[in-house]
Amino acid sequence: MTLTVSGLRVVRAGRTILHSTSLSMSPGDRMGLVGSSGSGKSTVGHALIDDLRGQGHSVSHVPQSPDEALDPLRSMAFHWREAERALGGVDVDRAALFSALGIDGGDMGKRPWGWSRGMQQRFVIAMALIGTPDLIVLDEPTSALDPVVAAASMDLLERHLQGRDTAMMLITHDLGLAARRVSQLMVMAEGRVVERGATEDILARPQSVAARALTAHKSWAMVPC
Numbered sequence: 001m002t003l004t005v006s007g008l009r010v011v012r013a014g015r016t017i018l019h020s021t022s023l024s025m026s027p028g029d030r031m032g033l034v035g036s037s038g039s040g041k042s043t044v045g046h047a048l049i050d051d052l053r054g055q056g057h058s059v060s061h062v063p064q065s066p067d068e069a070l071d072p073l074r075s076m077a078f079h080w081r082e083a084e085r086a087l088g089g090v091d092v093d094r095a096a097l098f099s100a101l102g103i104d105g106g107d108m109g110k111r112p113w114g115w116s117r118g119m120q121q122r123f124v125i126a127m128a129l130i131g132t133p134d135l136i137v138l139d140e141p142t143s144a145l146d147p148v149v150a151a152a153s154m155d156l157l158e159r160h161l162q163g164r165d166t167a168m169m170l171i172t173h174d175l176g177l178a179a180r181r182v183s184q185l186m187v188m189a190e191g192r193v194v195e196r197g198a199t200e201d202i203l204a205r206p207q208s209v210a211a212r213a214l215t216a217h218k219s220w221a222m223v224p225c
């Protein structure tokens with residue numbers, strides 16, 4: 001099923017932080033949303049999730065910080081049960097998923113602060129992989145992880161999504177991550193999508209000022225995950 005939103009717009013404190021934005025994703029699409037800090041990427045992510053859920057689509061979300069997803073007063077077991085209930089998933093092997101993400105040693109009876117930040121983030125990634133949502137939105141999913149764990153987590157995500165209809169939107173300021181993981185890119189600047197197209201085309205021939213600025217930093221090509 002194609003996912004379509006049109007005219008997404010967000011105003012906060014009297015300021016338009018997202019100008020009218022439309023997008024469409026097909027099942028299995030791998031879309032990246034890139035841009036400098038403060039360009040509006042997370043705002044698009046939240047607006048997109050709200051709109052699609054309002055349309056009745058199932059959408060999983062890995063927010064930028066595990067604090068956004070985990071209640072400090074609730075145990076990890078509680079969070080897992082709630083995610084299972086919300087996503088209605090029966091096709092997840094939790095033990096295998098935790099093992100692959102390297103969090104099988106975590107105590108499910110503990111509250112989030114009983115786990116390290118990196119473990120919390122991987123737990124949130126695992127929660128997002130319950131069931132088969134129409135879309136998974138990953139907002140800087142690896143920013144709390146060291147490069148080796150980050151790459152392994154992204155590999156696991158990709159393996160998990162392979163052959164499924166779940167579309168993926170990867171929000172990141174890390175062009176290297178996007179270059180390796182998505183086939184289409186949207187570039188944001190000052191609350192607007194200023195460029196969109198195939199990842200390889202934008203990387204090779206950036207048109208907008210924002211895309212040129214991002215690609216000018218060649219260090220992005222060295223990032224391992």
Ligand SMILES: Nc1ncnc2c1ncn2[C@@H]1O[C@H](COP(=O)(O)OP(=O)(O)OP(=O)(O)O)[C@@H](O)[C@H]1O
Binds near residue numbers: 036040044173
């Ligand atoms: N609740 C809010 N009230 C006022 N301004 C906000 C609010 N949320 C976001 N903004 C502003 O909107 C702009 C876009 O923020 P957003 O978090 O979407 O950017 P981003 O590209 O995801 O940034 P980063 O990469 O640093 O996470 C920023 O200028 C931010 O300060």
